[in-house]
Amino acid sequence: MVEVGTSRVKRGMAEMQKGGVIMDVVNAEQAKIAEEAGAVAVMALERVPADIRADGGVARMADPTIIEEVIAAVSIPVMAKARIGHFVEARILESLGVDYIDESEVLTPADEVYHIDKNVFTVPFVNGARDLGEALRRIGEGSSMVRTKGEPGTGNVVEAVKHMRTMMGQIRKVQGMSKDELMTEAKNLGAPYELLLYVHEKGKLPVVNFAAGGISTPADAALMMQLGAEGVFVGSGIFKSDNPEKFAKAIVEATTHYGDYELMAKLSKGLGNPMKGIEISSLNESERMAKRGW
Amino acid sequence: MKVGVLALQGAVAEHIKMIELAGAEAVAVKRVEQLDALEGIIVPGGESTTISKLINKYDFFNALIQFSNQKKPIFGTCAGLIILAKEINGTTENHLALMDIKVERNSFGRQKESFEVDLEVKGISDHFRAVFIRAPHIIEGKKNVEVLSVHEDKIVAARQGHLLATAFHPELTDDPSMHHYFIKMVKEYRG
Numbered sequence: 001m002v003e004v005g006t007s008r009v010k011r012g013m014a015e016m017q018k019g020g021v022i023m024d025v026v027n028a029e030q031a032k033i034a035e036e037a038g039a040v041a042v043m044a045l046e047r048v049p050a051d052i053r054a055d056g057g058v059a060r061m062a063d064p065t066i067i068e069e070v071i072a073a074v075s076i077p078v079m080a081k082a083r084i085g086h087f088v089e090a091r092i093l094e095s096l097g098v099d100y101i102d103e104s105e106v107l108t109p110a111d112e113v114y115h116i117d118k119n120v121f122t123v124p125f126v127n128g129a130r131d132l133g134e135a136l137r138r139i140g141e142g143s144s145m146v147r148t149k150g151e152p153g154t155g156n157v158v159e160a161v162k163h164m165r166t167m168m169g170q171i172r173k174v175q176g177m178s179k180d181e182l183m184t185e186a187k188n189l190g191a192p193y194e195l196l197l198y199v200h201e202k203g204k205l206p207v208v209n210f211a212a213g214g215i216s217t218p219a220d221a222a223l224m225m226q227l228g229a230e231g232v233f234v235g236s237g238i239f240k241s242d243n244p245e246k247f248a249k250a251i252v253e254a255t256t257h258y259g260d261y262e263l264m265a266k267l268s269k270g271l272g273n274p275m276k277g278i279e280i281s282s283l284n285e286s287e288r289m290a291k292r293g294w
Numbered sequence: 295m296k297v298g299v300l301a302l303q304g305a306v307a308e309h310i311k312m313i314e315l316a317g318a319e320a321v322a323v324k325r326v327e328q329l330d331a332l333e334g335i336i337v338p339g340g341e342s343t344t345i346s347k348l349i350n351k352y353d354f355f356n357a358l359i360q361f362s363n364q365k366k367p368i369f370g371t372c373a374g375l376i377i378l379a380k381e382i383n384g385t386t387e388n389h390l391a392l393m394d395i396k397v398e399r400n401s402f403g404r405q406k407e408s409f410e411v412d413l414e415v416k417g418i419s420d421h422f423r424a425v426f427i428r429a430p431h432i433i434e435g436k437k438n439v440e441v442l443s444v445h446e447d448k449i450v451a452a453r454q455g456h457l458l459a460t461a462f463h464p465e466l467t468d469d470p471s472m473h474h475y476f477i478k479m480v481k482e483y484r485g
Contacts, residue, residue, distance in 0.1 A: 004409045012427050012466045016339050019303040040341040076341055099405035122406045
């Protein structure tokens with residue numbers, strides 16, 4: 001019997017993205033540049049996070065015209081963002097044939113209490129997380145891929161580093177615990193016990209774990225890979241840099257060969273300026289996207 | 295016996311686990327210099343355009359063709375199948391062009407149509423759990439290509455001498471029988 005939308009099929013799709021770079025694009029032309037540079041997928045959206053931040057107002061799912069245009073332009077998978085809790089936006093994206101949905105804190109949340117029940121969808125979801133508990137809650141809801149939240153649209157990698165270090169540290173701690181300590185740890189983390197048991201036994205999340213939120217140079221991408229990311233999302237970092245083609249290619253190569261410093265020195269030469277970036281402490285609390293979702 | 299997995303992008307760790315389950319030593323291959331020590335290699339699933347660009351960028355193109363010329367077995371899964379094919383429908387482009395097959399990319403639809411199903415794979419299993427993810431299929435092969443499995447009238451597994459290809463992902467299940475078969479091929483060609 002043919003089965004669609006099984007967790008193996010949904011999580012497997014993310015497995016195929018490992019070691020790769022997923023790039024934000026706002027039109028077909030950018031999508032082609034990303035594909036040509038070696039992106040494993042593109043995230044189709046109306047505005048990159050840096051512009052969402054600058055423009056203010058409510059950020060919603062992209063116009064389906066943009067998504068269809070991007071789907072038509074490239075053969076690599078196309079992802080798109082729905083607001084946290086907005087299962088109707090997610091259903092619309094699914095009907096458009098999007099390959100992965102990002103229930104994303106970059107958009108303005110539609111529900112302050114609940115995330116989308118992702119188990120009932122055929123299309124897979126990726127969710128952001130700041131720590132192990134948040135990651136396992138999303139996986140419990142049916143997410144098939146996790147990424148750090150970082151602080152999107154800042155060009156500043158510090159929050160992504162914090163989230164990845166927190167998560168990897170917690171995974172190591174859980175792995176080293178004795179089994180009778182796990183239920184209390186599940187309570188403390190707010191994580192489903194069965195998923196925590198998996199982490200304890202395997203020393204990893206049950207789904208692929210990427211880095212996102214503030215990655216803007218080849219060295220940033222390699223740093224996240226060394227901290228344990230299995231791939232990276234680059235949002236504003238490509239098309240807000242001086243030379244998107246060069247940045248895109250260099251970040252792809254750095255993600256593959258993240259331990260090769262001579263190569264990275266070569267890649268980083270004459271790239272031009274990365275996106276300008278924002279110091280996190282200069283943001284108001286209300287401007288912190290990472291704090292959206294729970 | 296060492297069997298490599300091309301580790302430029304894609305599902306590398308899963309293949310490594312399977313090779314080890316099938317009883318061989320597995321190596322993640324990031325540099326052409328590593329190829330000499332290998333008896334066979336797997337080109338994994340991932341994004342074929344990305345893997346292909348990195349193959350060219352890091353001089354794997356000629357090295358892998360030479361590897362094949364020495365009759366060292368190569369196993370391509372999903373994106374790996376596209377990379378092995380001589381012809382890709384709808385484009386004049388091809389990648390390593392080693393196997394006499396014409397393939398179609400994304401032929402079962404987008405991700406929401408991706409599926410798993412039990413398949414008969416000739417000489418390997420009569421109920422192999424096959425996971426198809428935005429999978430390609432083989433439209434046709436030359437006479438020297440042996441069809442190993444068909445789903446909905448589409449060829450989804452085939453062998454041509456020392457070359458093996460599947461449209462599905464045997465590395466995503468717990469069943470190492472496809473990998474056992476490949477390791478057996480590697481042993482045969484070791485001579």
